Amino acid sequence: MASRHRRAFPLPPWAGKAAPEAEAAKESITVTVRFRPLSPREVRQGEQIAWYADGETIARSEQNSNNAYAYDQVFGPTTTTHHIYDVVAHYVVSGAMKGINGTIFAYGVTSSGKTHTMHGDQRSPGVIPLAVKDIFNIIQETPNREFLLRVSYLEIYNEVVNDLLNPAGQNLQIREDFQGTFVEGIKEEVVLSPVHALSLIAVGEEHRHVGSTNFNLLSSRSHTIFTLTIESSSPCAQSNEGEAVTFSQLNLIDLAGSESSRVETTGVHRKEGSYINKSLLTLGTVISKLTDEKATHIPFRDSKLTRLLKSSLSGQGRVSLICTVTPTSSNYEETHNTLKFAHRAKHIEIQATQNKIMDARSLIKKYQNEIRRLKEELEQLRRNILTGTPLEDTMQKKHHLLETKGDFGLIALSVLHGFVGFGETFKNPPKEKMRTSKGLLNWLKLRKCDSGPTNLTSSHGEKPSSTKSLPALSTPLWIAFFNVPSEQRMSDYMLAENVPANLLCVGHGEFPSDSLPVHETPLVSTKTSDHVDILREQFNILSGEVALHQSVLKCLSEEAGKGAMNEQIEMEMKVVNDEIKLNKQQIVSLERRISHSMSDSQGKHDNLELALPYIDIPEQLNEKAFKLEVKMADNKIMKDQLEQKARKCQEFQEAITDLKGKFSQALEDNVLLSERIIFQHNTDIVHEAGSQAHKGKPLPRDVSDEFLKKALQAEIDELKQSVSELSEAKAQLDSRNQKLLEESTYAKGLVLVTGVELKSLSIKVSKLMKQNERLASQLASGRNSTQRRVSHGPRGARRESHIKRYEPANRGDMNPCSGREQALEAMLMEKDQRQELHTKIEESKQKEAFLERELANMWAVLANLKKARGMDQEDFDAKYNGSWA
Numbered sequence: 046m047a048s049r050h051r052r053a054f055p056l057p058p059w060a061g062k063a064a065p066e067a068e069a070a071k072e073s074i075t076v077t078v079r080f081r082p083l084s085p086r087e088v089r090q091g092e093q094i095a096w097y098a099d100g101e102t103i104a105r106s107e108q109n110s111n112n113a114y115a116y117d118q119v120f121g122p123t124t125t126t127h128h129i130y131d132v133v134a135h136y137v138v139s140g141a142m143k144g145i146n147g148t149i150f151a152y153g154v155t156s157s158g159k160t161h162t163m164h165g166d167q168r169s170p171g172v173i174p175l176a177v178k179d180i181f182n183i184i185q186e187t188p189n190r191e192f193l194l195r196v197s198y199l200e201i202y203n204e205v206v207n208d209l210l211n212p213a214g215q216n217l218q219i220r221e222d223f224q225g226t227f228v229e230g231i232k233e234e235v236v237l238s239p240v241h242a243l244s245l246i247a248v249g250e251e252h253r254h255v256g257s258t259n260f261n262l263l264s265s266r267s268h269t270i271f272t273l274t275i276e277s278s279s280p281c282a283q284s285n286e287g288e289a290v291t292f293s294q295l296n297l298i299d300l301a302g303s304e305s306s307r308v309e310t311t312g313v314h315r316k317e318g319s320y321i322n323k324s325l326l327t328l329g330t331v332i333s334k335l336t337d338e339k340a341t342h343i344p345f346r347d348s349k350l351t352r353l354l355k356s357s358l359s360g361q362g363r364v365s366l367i368c369t370v371t372p373t374s375s376n377y378e379e380t381h382n383t384l385k386f387a388h389r390a391k392h393i394e395i396q397a398t399q400n401k402i403m404d405a406r407s408l409i410k411k412y413q414n415e416i417r418r419l420k421e422e423l424e425q426l427r428r429n430i431l432t433g434t435p436l437e438d439t440m441q442k443k444h445h446l447l448e449t450k451g452d453f454g455l456i457a458l459s460v461l462h463g464f465v466g467f468g469e470t471f472k473n474p475p476k477e478k479m480r481t482s483k484g485l486l487n488w489l490k491l492r493k494c495d496s497g498p499t500n501l502t503s504s505h506g507e508k509p510s511s512t513k514s515l516p517a518l519s520t521p522l523w524i525a526f527f528n529v530p531s532e533q534r535m536s537d538y539m540l541a542e543n544v545p546a547n548l549l550c551v552g553h554g555e556f557p558s559d560s561l562p563v564h565e566t567p568l569v570s571t572k573t574s575d576h577v578d579i580l581r582e583q584f585n586i587l588s589g590e591v592a593l594h595q596s597v598l599k600c601l602s603e604e605a606g607k608g609a610m611n612e613q614i615e616m617e618m619k620v621v622n623d624e625i626k627l628n629k630q631q632i633v634s635l636e637r638r639i640s641h642s643m644s645d646s647q648g649k650h651d652n653l654e655l656a657l658p659y660i661d662i663p664e665q666l667n668e669k670a671f672k673l674e675v676k677m678a679d680n681k682i683m684k685d686q687l688e689q690k691a692r693k694c695q696e697f698q699e700a701i702t703d704l705k706g707k708f709s710q711a712l713e714d715n716v717l718l719s720e721r722i723i724f725q726h727n728t729d730i731v732h733e734a735g736s737q738a739h740k741g742k743p744l745p746r747d748v749s750d751e752f753l754k755k756a757l758q759a760e761i762d763e764l765k766q767s768v769s770e771l772s773e774a775k776a777q778l779d780s781r782n783q784k785l786l787e788e789s790t791y792a793k794g795l796v797l798v799t800g801v802e803l804k805s806l807s808i809k810v811s812k813l814m815k816q817n818e819r820l821a822s823q824l825a826s827g828r829n830s831t832q833r834r835v836s837h838g839p840r841g842a843r844r845e846s847h848i849k850r851y852e853p854a855n856r857g858d859m860n861p862c863s864g865r866e867q868a869l870e871a872m873l874m875e876k877d878q879r880q881e882l883h884t885k886i887e888e889s890k891q892k893e894a895f896l897e898r899e900l901a902n903m904w905a906v907l908a909n910l911k912k913a914r915g916m917d918q919e920d921f922d923a924k925y926n927g928s929w930a
C-alpha cells in the first residue's frame with residue numbers, strides 16, 4: 046500500500062555515494078551536536094552565548110574562534126526534532142527494519158535537552174515516538190514481508206538494572222552469550238500498534254527515576270534503554286523452510302546527564318550523581334580506547350551501561366550519537382567537554398552487517414508454523430461442521446484445540462489492512478499539563494485514562510488501567526481467536542486494535558518457553574499469576590458470552606412465541622444452544638485449569654521459600670562486590686581530582702613566578718620611561734631657550750606649551766596604560782599573596798609546633814647530657830681507682846697475690862668491681878644512645894633552621910611584594926603630580 050510517508054532505506058545525507066549495505070562498508074558512528082535555545086531563566090539572568098553552530102557542521106567558541114570542532118551535522122537552537130530525526134535517526138531505524146542492529150543515543154550534561162530530544166513532548170515528539178511511528182509506517186509499506194515486534198524497556202539506576210515494564214524485575218543481571226549481552230529475566234512485550242508501543246513506554250516512564258536538580262526540575266536520574274526487537278521474513282504462505290529470517294535490535298537510549306562538580310549536592314542526589322558520572326566516565330574511557338589503535342583492553346565491564354552497549358559500540362550495527370549542549374557561558378567547560386567527547390566518538394569505526402538467523406532460532410518462523418497449523422485445524426473443524434460430523438465431536442475438537450493450543454503461543458495472523466496512524470493520535474492534544482513525569486508519553490497516558498475510549502480500549506469496552514494496560518490490550522486478540530466462531534468476528538477484534546496486515550500478533554506472556562531469550566527462574570510466580578489472570582479473563586469473557594447467548598436465546602424464544610415457530614428460528618436457537626453448551630464446557634475446563642495453575646504456583650512458591658535463604662547469598666555477594674566496585678571507582682575519581690588539583694597548584698606557582706618577573710620588568714620600564722620624560726622635558730626647555738637665543742626672538746609661548754602638553758599627554762597615556770596593566774597584575778599578585786600568606790601562616794604554625802617539640806627534646810637532651818656527665822665522671826673515677834691499684838707497684842702486687850691466695854674468701858670483695866664494670870658497660874650503651882639522640886636533635890635543629898629559612902623567604906617575598914606595590918603607587922603619584930605641576 047503506497048503511503049505519503051513512503052521512504053526508501055537511505056544512507057545519511059553526508060555519506061556521499063550510497064554503498065550497498067550487503068557489502069558492509071566501513072562506516073563511523075554518526076555524531077551530531079544539538080544546541081538548545083536559552084531557557085527563559087537563562088535569558089533573565091543575562092547569560093551570554095559561549096558556543097554556537099557555525100554553519101551545518103561546525104561548533105565554535107564565541108570567546109576563542111580557534112576553538113572549533115567539526116561533526117557530521119550541527120543543529121542550531123531552532124532546529125526541530127522532526128528534522129533531526131530525518132537526518133540522523135531514520136537511517137538507523139530503516140537499517141533495523143532490514144536486520145541491521147541500530148543504536149541511537151543522546152549524550153550531554155544535565156538540562157542540555159537529552160530527554161527533549163529522545164522523548165519530546167506533545168508539541169514536539171522526540172526520536173523515540175518518531176521511530177515507533179516510522180517503524181509501523183515501514184511495516185505497512187513492506188507488504189511482502191511479515192514482522193514480529195517485541196519491546197523491552199529498562200533503566201540503569203545507581204548501577205542497578207531495573208525492568209520498567211515489570212515492577213517485579215529489579216536488580217536484573219547482565220549475561221553474555223554467543224550473540225552478545227542480554228539482560229536476564231527482562232520482560233518483552235509483543236507490540237501491535239504505535240499507540241500500543243507508546244503506551245508501554247508511558248507505563249515504563251512512570252517507574253523511571255526522576256528528580257529535580259539545580260538546573261532541571263525533572264532531571265533523569267537513570268539511563269534508560271528502550272529496545273525494539275524486530276524479526277521479519279516472507280509471509281508463511283510463501284515461505285520455504287530453509288529461508289533465513291532477518292533479526293535486529295534497535296536501542297533507543299536516553300542517558301542521564303552528567304553533573305558538574307560545581308553543583309552542591311548531598312545525600313541521595315550525590316550518590317546518584319556519582320553513579321551517573323562514573324558510568325559516563327567509563328563510557329568516555331571506552332570510547333577513547335576504542336579510537337586508540339594501541340589500546341589492548343577496552344573496559345566495557347566497568348559499568349552496566351558500557352556492558353549493555355558493548356555490541357553497539359564495538360561496531361556491530363549503526364550508531365547515531367546525538368550530543369546535546371547548552372550554549373551558555375556559565376556552562377562553557379561542560380559544553381566543551383561534551384564537544385570533545387563527541388569529537389573522540391567520531392573516530393569509532395563500525396561495520397554494519399545484516400543479521401540473518403535460520404529457522405531454529407527464529408521466533409517468527411515458529412509463530413508462522415503455529416499459525417499454519419491452527420488454520421489447518423480450524424479448516425478441519427469447519428469441514429467437519431459442513432460435512433455433518435456429530436456436533437459432539439466437533440465441540441470436543443474445538444475444546445481440545447483450546448486446551449492444547451491455549452498453553453503455547455496464542456497466535457493470530459492479522460488479515461487486516463490499515464491502522465490509525467500516529468499523526469491522528471496526536472492531532473488533538475489535550476489541554477492537561479503534565480506535572481509529575483517527563484514527555485509526551487505521560488501525556489499519552491493521561492489521555493488514555495482521562496478521555497474515555499481511544500483506540501487502546503479493548504473491544505469489551507474496558508479502559509486499560511495505567512499499569513495493567515497490557516493484558517487488556519493483547520488478551521482479547523487471542524481469546525477472540527479461540528472463542529469466536531467466525532473469522533469475521535476475529536477481524537472485528539483486529540480492527541479494534543488497528544494492527545497492520547503483515548504484523549504478527551502474539552498473545553501476551555505466552556511465548557513457547559524454548560523460543561524465548563529469557564531465563565525464567567526469578568519470574569516463575571509472576572508468569573504463573575499472569576497465566577492465572579489470563580485464564581480468569583478468559584473465564585469472564587466466556588461467562589459474558591454465555592450471558593449474551595442466553596439473552597439471544599430469550600429473544601429468539603420470544604420471537605418464536607409471537608408467531609408460528611419457523612424452521613430458521615428453530616435452527617438459530619439450536620446453534621445458540623450449542624454455543625452455550627460449548628461455552629459452558631469451556632468454562633468448566635477453564636475452572637479446572639485455574640485451580641490447577643493456582644496449586645502449581647503454590648507448590649512453586651513453597652519450593653521458592655525453601656530456596657530463598659540460599660538464593661539471597663549470591664545476591665548479597667553481588668551487592669557487596671558491586672558496592673566495592675563503586676567505592677573503587679569513587680576512589681579513582683577522587684585520586685584523579687587530587688592529581689588535577691596538585692597540577693593546578695604547580696601551575697599557580699609557575700604563574701606567580703612569571704608574574705613576579707613581569708612585575709619587576711614593568712617597574713624597570715616605568716623608571717626608564719619617567720627618566721625619558723624628564724630628559725625630553727629638559728631638552729625641550731633647552732631647545733626653546735636655544736632657539737630664543739639663536740633667533741633673537743622667542744617662540745610663541747602657546748605653541749611651545751601645546752607641543753609640550755601633547756608630548757606629555759602621550760607619555761601619560763602610555764603610563765596610564767602600563768599602570769592599569771600593573772594594577773591588574775597587582776590584583777592577581779594580591780590574591781597569590783593572600784594564598785602565600787595563608788601558606789606562611791600554616792608554615793608558622795608548623796614552626797611553632799616544631800619549636801615546642803624541639804624545646805621538649807632539648808630538655809630531654811640536657812637531662813641526658815647531665816646524666817651522661819655524671820656517668821662519665823663515675824667512669825673516670827672508676828678508671829682512676831683501677832689505675833691507682835695498678836700503680837701501687839709491689840704493694841699492689843702483693844695485694845693481688847694476697848687476693849689470689851685468699852680468693853674464695855675475698856670473692857665478696859671482687860663483686861663490687863664486676864658490678865662497677867657492668868655499670869660502666871651500661872653507661873657506654875647509654876652513651877651510644879645519647880649520641881643517637883644527639884644526631885636526632887641535630888637533624889631536628891637543621892629542620893627547624895630550614896623551616897625558619899623558608900618562613901624568612903616567604904616574609905621576604907611578601908615584603909618585596911608589598912614594597913613593590915607601595916613603590917608603584919608612590920611612583921605613579923609622584924609622576925602624575927610632577928608632570929601636571
Ligand SMILES: Nc1ncnc2c1ncn2[C@@H]1O[C@H](COP(=O)(O)OP(=O)(O)OP(=O)(O)O)[C@@H](O)[C@H]1O
Binds near residue numbers: 158
Ligand atoms: N531544543 C530544545 N528546544 C526547546 N526546549 C528545549 C530544547 N532542549 C531542551 N529544552 C528544554 O530544556 C529543559 C531541559 O531539557 P531536558 O529535560 O530534555 O534535559 P536533559 O538533558 O534530559 O536533562 P537531565 O539529564 O537532567 O534529565 C526542558 O524544559 C526542555 O523542554
